[in-house]
Amino acid sequence: MKVHFWGVRGSTPTPSPEDFRYGGNTPCLEVRTPQGDILILDGGSGLRLLGKQLLKEFGHKSLEACMFLTHFHWDHIQGIPFFEPLYNPENHFFFYTFAGQARSVQEILEDQMSYPFFPVDMNAMQAHRHFDRLEQDWVNCRGVMIKVIPLNHPQGCLGYRLECGGHVLVYATDNEPGSPEHDRNVRKLAEGADVFIYDAQYTPFEYAGPKKGWGHSTWREAVNIAQEAQVKQLVLFHHDPDHSDAFIDTIVSETRKFFPNSIAAWEGMKIDLAQEEHLKTQDHEERRHGTRQAARVPLKIHGQLTDGTPFDEQTMLEDLTLRGAYFLLKNNPDPNAPLEIEFQAPPDALFARQPFQALQGQLVRNHAVKESGQMKRGIAVVFS
Ligand SMILES: [Zn+2]
Ligand SMILES: [Zn+2]
Structure with a gap:
């Protein structure tokens, strides 16, 4: 599996020179299987950039992708209306998220594009769209065994564990510690993962203040889970909109004191699990070009x-x-x-x-x- 991070910021996009290196787009990950199938985790504003890249790669050829949404908060779906491959009638997209919602996945995504929120409705998207709820706690998608577990977040959220070719990628964002059931869930999900991507929105100091109950976690809890679940690499994710690059650098330094193989996700970051890149301790940082060279x-x-x-x-x-x-x-x-x-x-x-x-x-x-x-x-x- 190859992972490409197209959006790593939490809550709202933050275009600013202060966020130049880590990036300001909201969550979107692209996962390519060894067979070349495309899985997309979340449709935040980073999805727009992935759409541009897919257009370059596929041109007018048809493409298929499965999109797994963690939940429907804006920062995880706001890129969907701007994802150009959805407007090509040759393309096929399969949307998945959790069961138990009163309304279907399709209705919720259509509402986002309804009057007066967006000028065209979802029917303008001519790609074949298929919507499914994840009724079981696992699904096999294009040769990837995906385990699904509920996380602790207002209005619900799903964590995903992707297993393929002997490698394990875990994506657990938007999760607040403190609920015994969910704390157990996230540790079970992360067990022995090669790469563990986790919500590290707040510092422990910030979390001790008014941000308790907002549905997010800290780098310190990320370390606790990484150690207890014996993951190989920890990737801090869902950066707070108020955290500048310099601030995130300090969070990474603190995190590495407790869990050396840690890194903060940045826009444009790629990890190839087959190359075992995640096993190398991050004593250097790859230069962060991302998509922000113009400035x-x-x-x-x-x-x-x-x-x-x-x-x-x-x-x-x-x-x-x-x-x-x-x-x-x-x-x-x-x-x-x-x-x-x-x-x-x-x-x-x-x-x-x-x-x-x-x-x-x-x-x-x-x-x-x-x-x-x-x-x-x-x-x-x-x-x-
Ligand atoms: Zn979020
Ligand atoms: Zn959320």
């Missing part, structure tokens, strides 16, 4: 190495907030010396009108980043 700005960095030698290096801005910046360098700068950062943006570029021409940055983080097979330094600075 990158050229930089010139003046700094010094630990032996005092000055250096100049051209690079690209990866991430910018009012407080700091993130970029890659071949040089390994002295952590105790400031870096001078020159923004070399053309006059019409995104940040040209901002006072960013030459800034002093204090180096706060310097870690190994892998870019097309080459190791570079990932440099985070705060402006001083």
Whole structure:
């Protein structure tokens, strides 16, 4: 199985330079089976990008996919009206979600596109659409054995365990700890998983405040489950809309103190379970291109190495907030010396009108980043 993360943000899309690296689209995962069949987990705003990719890949040829929805909260279905392959009469889509709803899956999805919420109704989608409720606790879909278990979330939610070719992928988002039955469920679902994708929306500090009862979990509970269920890799998911890239970086560092093989999902991230990529401890991060390259700005960095030698290096801005910046360098700068950062943006570029021409940055983080097979330094600075 190959997994591609098209949306990783929880609750609402967050397009912002502060979310540049992890991404702002809401949940959508694409899973390809060894036979090339397509399974889609959730239809958040990331689904729109998957649709574009499928159009590139299939052109006008027909395609088939099975879409498993965890539940009907906006952030998990809002990409469906913008999923272009649904408008091609040659295509076939199979939608699955939980039983026990008063209304059918079809009615709920049609309501989302009804007057006055959307200008065209679901009949404009000419693809063949099949809707099914998951009446049993497992289903065999295109050679993948999928186990289904209820999670603890307002109005219900399903966790999925996908088993195929000796590998196990678990997708358990939108789950709040504290209900003994559901706590048992999620541990059973995660048992021995190769890759365990879990709701880590809040920090334990945030969760101790007013966010209890909102149906979400913390990175600390993710660690508890990962350890108890002996999973191989933990993927933190459903990032809070108020958590910037820099904040998520700190959550990852905390998580790794307790469960080293942890990573926070980012938009564009891919895991091939057959390649056993999940078994490698994440001591570096693959460069995060995602789909957000357009906002990158050229930089010139003046700094010094630990032996005092000055250096100049051209690079690209990866991430910018009012407080700091993130970029890659071949040089390994002295952590105790400031870096001078020159923004070399053309006059019409995104940040040209901002006072960013030459800034002093204090180096706060310097870690190994892998870019097309080459190791570079990932440099985070705060402006001083
Ligand atoms: Zn959600
Ligand atoms: Zn939800």
